[in-house]
Amino acid sequence: MTEAAIQLENLSKNFGQFKAVENVSLQIKSGDVFGFMGHNGAGKTTTLHMLLGLLKPSSGQARVLGLDIVKDTLKIRRLCGFLPANYNLPKDMTPHSFLTYIAAMFGEGGPSIEGRIAELLERFGLSAVADKKLGGFSTGMSQKVGLAQALLNQPRLLFLDEPTAGLDPLGRHDLLKYIQSLAQDQGVTVLFSTHILSDIESICQHVAILHQGRLLANGPLQALKAAHKSEKMDDLYLTLVKGSKDENP
Amino acid sequence: MRTPEPILHLPKFNWRWLWQEYLSLLGSRRSKGVLALFLMALLATPFVLEKPPAELVHFIGQWLGMDNARFKLVLFAWTDLSMNKLAVLSGLALASGLLVSEQAKGLLTLLRSKPVSLATIFGIKLLAAVGVFVTWYTLVSLLALLSYASIIPEFSHLAFLALSLTHIGAGIFSVCLCGLMALCFQRRLNAMVTATFLLFLLIGTAFLGFYNPHLLWLVQFNPFYHGVSIVTQIQDLSIWAVLQRILTLMLFNGVIWGLGLWRAQILEKREAF
Structure with missing residues (x-):
């Protein structure tokens, strides 16, 4: 069962x-x-x-x-x-820095987490805007970043x-x-x-x-x-x- | 028998998160605004002190000792006119919205869904705010140390360094108090008004012991007094005198930080956020 x-x-x-x-x-x-x-x-x-x-x-x-x-x-x-x-x-952060920040809250960092962040950015079509400030993002784009942070810890x-x-x-x-x-x-x-x-x-x-x-x-x-x-x-x-x-x- | 719960759970330290928080705050608009104010003070102070009125030099001499009164005036102006005010403004900008502004943006729920307590979030955010303040304070103090010697006669590098090392502790107190007020009121405006009132009260009475020695006992409870009091000893500076003040200020700041953590734990239990 x-x-x-x-x-x-x-x-x-x-x-x-x-x-x-x-x-x-x-x-x-x-x-x-x-x-x-x-x-x-x-x-x-x-x-x-x-x-x-x-x-x-x-x-x-x-x-x-x-x-x-x-x-x-x-x-x-x-x-x-x-x-x-x-x-x-946070408007001053980028998708990449925000995901790195969330990973740090779990005490994670380094190459393995960089790989996971890259994978999630790629999955949600955010790679091209990974270093753009979140302040200018549409609702849909923000929601993708939100979902990426929820999935970061697998x-x-x-x-x-x-x-x-x-x-x-x-x-x-x-x-x-x-x-x-x-x-x-x-x-x-x-x-x-x-x-x-x-x-x-x-x-x-x-x-x-x-x-x-x-x-x-x-x-x-x-x-x-x-x-x-x-x-x-x-x-x-x-x-x-x-x-x-x-x-x- | 049930073990009584400790009053204060110290948060588990996470250097990686602290570093990320620090970087994120350092790059924020608030932090850049604080840096701009610091740089303005650096540039303005020599002009303000170009031709000080004789009576002002006389009063400073009476309060802080007649030896090297012109230079003491410079130190007074640097700490009291510039850095004390900047400490208040920095505290308000960097820490008076701790957790409160994250809650207003709806970000706090997201942060709290991670494996950390509210007290840890507060502790890390406050330490990052202190870190940003210390960064800009140190940078501007070093620039002053390098540039003022050629502009200001009788400038003593050692005395300026000693004063900066102690006064930075008073500045940190300002940041910590603003953070604590944010948790006490849970409203940014109320926290800002109260913190401003308390900090200016402390700053306004920091020199009380110099012109009224009967009240010297009272200013022992004022971190800003300990931040500036080294000015009276610049003729015979000792490492112990500097260290004593640094340790006293560390105690003040530790108490405020601890009160903040305690308050955060209470708020978490009360489900106030």
Whole structure:
């Protein structure tokens, strides 16, 4: 049996009286591209931050690659890559200097890491602009640098928070294809958090739908569609969210 | 029985990261602005001191001793009029936005997703800011050392060197305090205003012990006093006198750096960032 890359058991996070995440339990298999879906404010980013140890859970527990998210925070971060939503790269740096900087945060440097940086710059078509200041980069170009930094440590698990937001259709297509190839060719587990339903539909085998901090559904995408008699992802999502509103008006 | 948690976890040191942080800050626009200010001070000081009013020389002589009063005025002007103000401005430019500006840009979450604690990020960033300040301070002091001897009569290389070696510690204090204020307020403007107020209060009272010897005990708590007090001993300089001040200032700076790390750990626990 494939070992679970991520395991959540009744994970909750409160900010004062506000329940951002409420009793979420799910399992993500190794090598899977797992879609984490929900609209803005659903609790996706809070969950991701808890899994990376950036926030501590109010209750419940979770393991990432077999490690406890409260006790083994730094070990988890060493093994994972993360692309946050809404970030700005330092304008005075270049893609090359920024990746060298990130490698140094892992204590890495020298020829081996230079090779890895060159490989990533080449992979994302950034070699020609490797020494240009990031200040002049478009959203798509910045996102490529962001993804390159997340992959620098050759992570076993990749957390992507709204990675396609702000990308043009071609950039989006390329990114989704690349994410898929990471899982298929290199066995990287990807937790793909987004509110863009078509992105989930095109690359994820398994999904979890989060709404107002609660898990509405979790399982193989096709099975969920069949169970809720929905042909499209949009229909599935709307059925579940409306159902949840009827239950909790 | 549960072992009590230590109050302060010292961050694991990462020279490679510190070097990258230093290079990145050194090449930034903020750092270039600081260098421009330092160079302006270097060029302006001799002109300011070309014809000093006699009463000013007289006062400086009274405060710091009559021997070689003209040269003491030069040292006073260099440290108090130029370098003290530049220390404040450098601190504000290089350290008053530590972690706060990274958070505003959304970059802090990305940095925190790496295997480092918030205290380590703060510690490394503050050390890099100190490094950049020391680089520009040393460069400009060396240029002054080489060029002022031909312009300023009675210039003593040894006295200028001793003063620069001690005063740089006071400048580092300014950078460290600005970094600490950034963490205390978590808002750049509030941190800048408070740091400016505190630093100018310290600078304004640094010479208090010279013209009012009854308050000499009070200025012992002022790093800027220790940064300038060697001026009174330029006639009979000793390595011990310089070393004593350097060690005192290292203690001040170590305390502020430690408080910053402690504050960063508290903020991380409170999930304030």
